[in-house]
Amino acid sequence: MTRTADVVIIGGGVNGLACAYNLAKRGMQNIVVLERGYIGIGATGRCGAGIRQQWGLEENIILARESVRIFEQLSDEIGFNIFFRQGGYLILIFDEEEYQLVSKTIPLQNDLGVPTKMLTPGEIGDFVPGVNLDGLLGGAYCPTDGTAYPYAVLWGYGEAAKRRGVDIRVKTEVLSVSHHRDSGYEVVTADDTFRTPRIVNVAGAYTKNIAAMLGIDIPTQPHRHEIAVTESLKSFLEPMIISITKGFYFSQSLRGEIVGGIGDDNETPSFSTDSSPDFLFRYAASLRQTLPALGNVRIIRQWAGLYDMSPDARPIIGTVDDIEGYYHACGFSGHGFMLSPVVSQLLSELITTGSTSLPIDSLNLRRFSQGDLVKDPYVVG
Numbered sequence: 032m033t034r035t036a037d038v039v040i041i042g043g044g045v046n047g048l049a050c051a052y053n054l055a056k057r058g059m060q061n062i063v064v065l066e067r068g069y070i071g072i073g074a075t076g077r078c079g080a081g082i083r084q085q086w087g088l089e090e091n092i093i094l095a096r097e098s099v100r101i102f103e104q105l106s107d108e109i110g111f112n113i114f115f116r117q118g119g120y121l122i123l124i125f126d127e128e129e130y131q132l133v134s135k136t137i138p139l140q141n142d143l144g145v146p147t148k149m150l151t152p153g154e155i156g157d158f159v160p161g162v163n164l165d166g167l168l169g170g171a172y173c174p175t176d177g178t179a180y181p182y183a184v185l186w187g188y189g190e191a192a193k194r195r196g197v198d199i200r201v202k203t204e205v206l207s208v209s210h211h212r213d214s215g216y217e218v219v220t221a222d223d224t225f226r227t228p229r230i231v232n233v234a235g236a237y238t239k240n241i242a243a244m245l246g247i248d249i250p251t252q253p254h255r256h257e258i259a260v261t262e263s264l265k266s267f268l269e270p271m272i273i274s275i276t277k278g279f280y281f282s283q284s285l286r287g288e289i290v291g292g293i294g295d296d297n298e299t300p301s302f303s304t305d306s307s308p309d310f311l312f313r314y315a316a317s318l319r320q321t322l323p324a325l326g327n328v329r330i331i332r333q334w335a336g337l338y339d340m341s342p343d344a345r346p347i348i349g350t351v352d353d354i355e356g357y358y359h360a361c362g363f364s365g366h367g368f369m370l371s372p373v374v375s376q377l378l379s380e381l382i383t384t385g386s387t388s389l390p391i392d393s394l395n396l397r398r399f400s401q402g403d404l405v406k407d408p409y410v411v412g
């Protein structure tokens with residue numbers, strides 16, 4: 032059947048559902064979300080749930096800070112408990128160069144309203160029971176960082192969007208997209224063809240593939256990232272623990288499980304979401320080295336998802352020059368969940384008013400043709 036929509040959103044991950052909600056909240060009608068699998072099948076449902084404002088670039092610090100402000104009241108706003116918990120993030124520092132970098136960046140974070148402070152190894156020992164202090168130079172701690180339950184964020188945004196009339200279709204794959212000067216976009220699925228003046232391409236690691244249907248080249252690459260969960264333990268760990276140089280992260284969930292992962296420098300681009308024993312060995316070793324008491328705890332499940340990697344590990348957000356009615360948000364590497372509340376809000380502003388309340392121009396796709404690339408030194412994995 033041929034249908035019409037005011038906007039078609041491709042991808043029912045956190046960015047798609049949050050964008051649909053924000054557009055509906057701003058009064059847009061006839062919004063359709065097309066998701067080829069189930070809600071949570073993409074990176075969002077597989078992620079580590081971490082939300083941190085400790086970044087090296089002002090742009091990332093501000094976006095993350097604004098997201099935290101939204102997360103703080105999101106459960107009330109959307110009428111759904113997203114289990115947002117501000118247990119903080121503790122970045123363990125084992126390397127002199129990293130210590131200097133973090134020491135220099137904390138004042139910038141503080142100036143931007145993010146209350147990070149440096150902890151000594153002794154203070155870390157008091158804060159994280161059983162942590163191995165060997166080789167530890169210190170740690171950066173921000174108490175307002177935290178975690179939220181990714182499925183609850185997806186369901187919460189999705190239900191709130193539906194209450195505002197958004198049509199969310201699961202098991203509906205977008206097979207092709209074309210643009211026609213007079214009639215706008217034609218989005219084809221197995222059952223229906225949607226005609227619409229605008230599309231939002233938020234298909235996670237597949238955003239690039241959808242864009243290619245319109246002749247748009249997005250230089251992102253999918254990278255498998257593995258993650259694991261242990262049996263439940265009595266609650267003892269408040270912050271999310273990460274190491275930028277060693278590439279690991281873990282936190283304790285509300286159910287008591289230790290959830291975390293570690294990056295792999297040898298991982299080559301692919302759409303594989305297979306699990307590997309190699310990851311288990313490397314992750315278990317880093318966990319055991321950081322918190323030796325976890326050595327006897329059983330890992331009960333492991334899985335993998337895709338990081339959508341841009342060349343500078345910064346997101347790609349906004350419009351594409353000379354292509355009317357097209358919007359996208361992708362290339363989030365390992366931090367798209369934490370940024371989604373503000374990114375979706377900014378996208379909805381851009382779509383409904385043509386401008387945004389925070390600058391996002393530096394995140395436009397055109398930076399790759401202009402060679403304007405800067406990498407945030409706080410990227411993990």
Ligand SMILES: Cc1cc2nc3c(=O)[nH]c(=O)nc-3n(C[C@H](O)[C@H](O)[C@H](O)COP(=O)(O)OP(=O)(O)OC[C@H]3O[C@@H](n4cnc5c(N)ncnc54)[C@H](O)[C@@H]3O)c2cc1C
Binds near residue numbers: 068071236364
């Ligand atoms: C192991 C792991 C750990 C992570 N940890 C964190 C973390 O701690 N904190 C953090 O902030 N981020 C983390 N991330 C990154 C984060 O998960 C992603 O950046 C974020 O979830 C991206 O959301 P999204 O909505 O853009 O994409 P997705 O959640 O991937 O959603 C895209 C959706 O598009 C759908 N789709 C694709 N093609 C089509 C098509 N043709 N038609 C219709 N639908 C289509 C997919 O099925 C998918 O559901 C992690 C990622 C992984 C893999």
